[in-house]
Amino acid sequence: MNRFSRQIILPGFGGEAQMKLQAAKVLIIGAGGLGCPNILYLAAAGIGHICIVDGDNVSESNLNRQVIFGEAEIGINKAQAAAHYLKSKYSDIKIQYVPEFLTPDNVATFISPYDIVVDGTDNFTTRYLVNDACVLLGKPLVFAAIYQNEGQVAVFNATSGAVNYRDLYPEPPKENEIPNCSETGVLGVLPGIIGTMQAAETIKLITGYGKPLVDKMLYYNLLSHQTYEMALSKNPDAHRHIPKDLEELATRNYAALCDAEEAVSWKDALKGLEINPKNVLIDVREPHEMPRLTKWKHMNLPLSTSSIITPEIENAESIYLFCQTGIRSLRMARDLKKELSGKNIYSVIGGIESPDAPLN
């Protein structure tokens, strides 16, 4: 008996499938609501080499769904905490972690050594970045995403010529971006179910056991338990949106999802703040979102609270808004523009996750 005996005796699985799991190298991007079940079940199943990438730290509001973490991990990097937990459980698999956010210039380096990529991220910026990198590197991508009480699961790019995320949605949503869990709420069991389905797809893809969702997408509704599966098709419009090579990918600004006139770089925003002390910097994230900005004077105006125009905002000539990735702040910049005419209102590209954010 060994720790895999119950799956090895499963008809049609067997020792050969187990050896394939042992030989597999899987990169799990995001150790959040989707990432946690992937991490737990892929390690339990005996994937020989797992690497977890996440630049975020655990916060208290993560705990309803990110079940690897508890109160003791609040403030600790998620990838590090998850890897530490796995190492305490299993000595027979290789576990690595990268406590960083993926960016256009590091994504290829992180993905290249692995056979399969699991996308457990929580924003379109990273999802498109990961998709494009997987297409250019020829890596199968096991995809999942959630919205309120629904989830999507798919396997992209499993073979050459296979469908990828851009075949379904050639370009990221521009305005009125689909809100994420921080804004709309989520029951922890939903990413638990969807992330577990995603882990199952990874195991099926590696071993050839059953029929993975290759070039298919499954929708799941938690409230009705209904599923809806459809076949995906190549989209003639998709290919031109993917960078032609890794070099072009590395220089593309994924965070600026659209050519927004309101978008500015951190460099320009900080310059604007230095030039005119009346100008204001505003964090529009919810209070629990990390990391907080401590090096620069700023105000907090979470999107969930109704906007309050303070005298400081009234007096400013330019207002710079930032959020986690630059998406919500762009939406708020557009809303504020309607309320405050005659002011320059900007959204900082890439938000606090931008490598240019003044965190140090």
Next chain:
Amino acid sequence: MEKVKHQIKVLAFGMVAERMQTATLELEGIPNTDVLKGYLYQQFPQLEDIRFSISVNRQVVTGNHAIPADAEIALLPPFSGG
């Protein structure tokens, strides 16, 4: 003899269903996906600024695509959460 109506069923997911305030529609006389989109944007102007893909009988389609009688259409928005 009465002409047989060209009926279709439309299923909406995620934010599309939220904005339409319903997850299912039964429609008549919609021959293709362009006409369907025109109808939806007219009936539900709130859909105009969100993106969704369309499947016809569980196959995602691109461009303007014919909708056969008794087809099942799904309106599929992207999700980003994780």
